[in-house]
Amino acid sequence: MADKVLMKGNEAIAEAAIIAGCRHYFGYPITPQTEVAAYMAKKMPKIGGTFLQAESEIAAINMVYGVSSAGKRVMTSSSSPGISLKSEGLSYLAGADLPAFVVNVQRGGPGLGGIQPSQSDYFQATRGGGHGDYHMVVYAPASVQEMASLTVKAFETADKYRMTSMILADGTMGQMMEPVDLESLKVNPAPEKPWATTGTDKKREHNIINSLYLKPEQLEKVNFERYERYKTVEANEVMYEEYLMDDAEICVAAFGIAARVSKNAINAAREKGIKVGMIRPITLWPFPKDVFKNAAEKVHTFISVELSMGQMIEDVKLATECKAKYVLCNRVGGMIPLPEQVLADIEEAAKGGEL
């Protein structure tokens, strides 16, 4: 068995990115993702990489745009208010079909909000965040191990589909320490990037990285084409975990730290004989619609456990065509639901009572 190392979630992301071949990191200080930058600042100079503290999140994401244009694996990380600033760049990356890896270790909002864990950027992440029609592949790790493994996966997905992939973690995932197996991380080399602006060497026509299409017919065409690509992503890249769903009549939907809290509640409910399970989306976009749709055949109540005012619950309702009963079990502003709160909602649902 491979040796494990004890790491913070934020550090696991940084080390996994290096393992994935990322040699360029740009960031701007913000809590609670600081360790990603600190780790990169120490490591990158020693392995011939670039760590650069940009003048703003806006500059950082545009530096990412530059490195990605040059065909190299690149990342930035931030937390909620910083991701809002990066959203301009996220839209341009999508418009120019550039691969990039972005980390959002969420904190409570809106505005300056707080610095404690949150999942309230779900809409922003799964709907793109910036202007225009686009998506990012959004991963929601629920352990430090997944912070690492999904980081590697995110780089590969970004390159494969020429789009931004995001780790949507919360402050808990970023700050908690767990043993991680880094040795077993498997990395596929980056594909050829003939579109990259690496200099023509006077051997080919010039490459142009661009998101401007003044002719509406052209802009419509590239949007349609991009969404065809998104369909492939939806077909191939959905990830989720099912927990005790075989005979479940109640289904908890939760990701990240909310899923870990929910597991405790589900175990306690099972001991009381309640048939409850969990679907944990690992990709928030593409959302595991089919597994929810199938679950709705035998589940009477879905309990969405979220650190938000109820964002993922909308996707659960859409996937299950509003056929079941739906309960939001939430805490916000940096608060985390306790297993007792989740258990109480499960027990109430088991009674068939209105919540």
Add this chain to the structure above:
Amino acid sequence: MVVFDKPKALADVPLHYCPGCTHGIVHRLVAEAIDEFDIEGRTIGIAPVGCSVMAYDYFNCDMIEAAHGRAPAVATGVKRADPSKIVFTYQGDGDLASIGMAETVHAAARNENITVIFINNAIYGMTGGQMAPTSLPGQVTQTSPYGRDVKLCGFPVKVCEMLSRLDGAEYIERVAVNNIKNINAAKKAIKKAFQNQIEGKGFSLIEVISSCPTNWGLTPQNALKWIDEKMIPYYPLGVYKDRSAEGVRLV
């Protein structure tokens, strides 16, 4: 015998610029520098948002279109990805001195080894002639219809004067392209801005005082005169900073 030809780094396509606009001249000067150093194959240009947004179609080297004002940050990424490449940005006054001020100042402060070509025509051209950060006091524009009132909207930004105070900046010069003499000086400055980068010397910015007859409401000829009479007195030409003789600071 061909005595005058298009530079090879400039694509053989019609430019979209208005009659009398000096973008074409500056494009040519940049392309001539690329040709003379024979660096087209390893040059990456960054186009701005504004009139020269479609510069990506006009240069034969690889090109990237950046978000408004972000060209120096994008250039930083490209250069850091492969320092052997030659990277230039081509930006207007709204792009560089208003929305992209932070990116401009910090690229200079970092002594980022890039070449910045800054077109100052004291107006937003592409959107139809609004007040720019470099519009002159009293200048009439669509958004300063009674003339730029410095009490209301402050004073123009003098980019060369400002950047020359930064330790990071290597070479800062202001030129104009309204007559042959000035064009020759501009050509020399632009060439040097590329040479500095080739030699690894760092951040070079050339501000080019340019004309916008369409949005100034002047004939092309009178626009060139207006540069002499109004623009150059406010924005004096010359070298504002030049450390290039002091050797290479970048490792």
